[in-house]
Every structure is written in structure tokens, then in C-alpha cells.
Amino acid sequence: QTGERDYDAVRTAYARREILAEVLPFMTNMPERFAWADVIVCRAGAITAAEVAAAGRAAIFIPFGRATDSHQLRNAQEMARANAGRVITEPELTVEKLTGEIFSLLDQPGEIERLSSNARALARPHATQEIVNLIEEAANVQAKR
Incomplete structure (x- = not known):
């Protein structure tokens, strides 16, 4: 979760380094995320x-x-x-x-x-x-x- 302001920069940085990750500006289902x-x-x-x-x-x-x-x-x-x-x-x-x-x-x-x-x-x-x-x-x- 990056926030709207940093979303593009973080997503680009992860892609450039070939880091497999779900990058989102905001998450609403924190209990599910925390569970895994x-x-x-x-x-x-x-x-x-x-x-x-x-x-x-x-x-x-x-x-x-x-x-x-x-x-x-x-x-x-x-x-x-x-x-x-x-x-x-x-x-x-x-x-x-x-x-x-x-x-x-x-x-x-x-x-x-x-x-x-x-x-x-x-x-x-x-x-x-x-x-x-x-x-x-x-x-x-x-x-x-």
C-alpha cells in the first residue's frame, strides 16, 4: 500500500528490479491481507x-x-x-x-x-x-x- 502519491514510482521501481509484488495505492481488506x-x-x-x-x-x-x-x-x-x-x-x-x-x-x-x-x-x-x-x-x- 503506497498511497496515491507514491503509487506510480513504487510500482515502477518494483518492476525495474523484477520484484514480484502486489503494489496498490490503497487496500480496504486489511484483515485478509494480515491473515496471510x-x-x-x-x-x-x-x-x-x-x-x-x-x-x-x-x-x-x-x-x-x-x-x-x-x-x-x-x-x-x-x-x-x-x-x-x-x-x-x-x-x-x-x-x-x-x-x-x-x-x-x-x-x-x-x-x-x-x-x-x-x-x-x-x-x-x-x-x-x-x-x-x-x-x-x-x-x-x-x-x-
Whole structure:
């Protein structure tokens, strides 16, 4: 997933290097995509971190360095602290660093499983219902006053 702006350049670069990959500007079926991935390389926004947890997949997070209040860095660090992913910051990001992390994980299936299991443990699949319950509870308390 490249975004519209980078789509043509990325697609051309992959083709020029004869890299077989599906390059798309945007993907809407992330649960399906995550389901067949062994390792996910992604940013670290709140939705992405939640999707990684819900999918129960190992991830290498590359937080967007200019995100407001460094929230992506904090999200990535929390996932790493829970042993649910690895983090490469933008200043650290090189081809060598990223490929090293990917191949390190691919060479250690047990580590992929550990990260995946820990990510899955962070998932809150019923979060929406939990929030609704809290709102209803607060509304009931307010109504009784």
C-alpha cells in the first residue's frame, strides 16, 4: 500500500528490479491481507496497532516521525514493550536495518509465534461493546440524579 502519491514510482521501481509484488495505492481488506502475512511492516498509528493486535501478527513498526505528539512512536514502543512487535524509527531506517529485522524474524519461526501471540493478547475484540456499556452506565447514573 503506497498511497496515491507514491503509487506510480513504487510500482515502477518494483518492476525495474523484477520484484514480484502486489503494489496498490490503497487496500480496504486489511484483515485478509494480515491473515496471510507472517510479518507485517507498518506504521504505528492507533488503528494500525489495533489491527495488528486483532490479527495476532508479528510486526515491525516504523512510526511516522512527524506524527502529532510522537503518538506513533509511543504506540510502537508500547507494542515492543509487550513483546508484540519490533520498532525501527525513521532515523534508524535503512534497507539493511529493515531487511535485517525481516530476515532475523523469518529465520526464527518461534520468535514470530511469540510476537504474534503477544500481539493477539493485546487485542480488544469487544472494545466497541465495552464503550457502549460504559456510556449506557454513565447515562443511567446521570438519569437517576
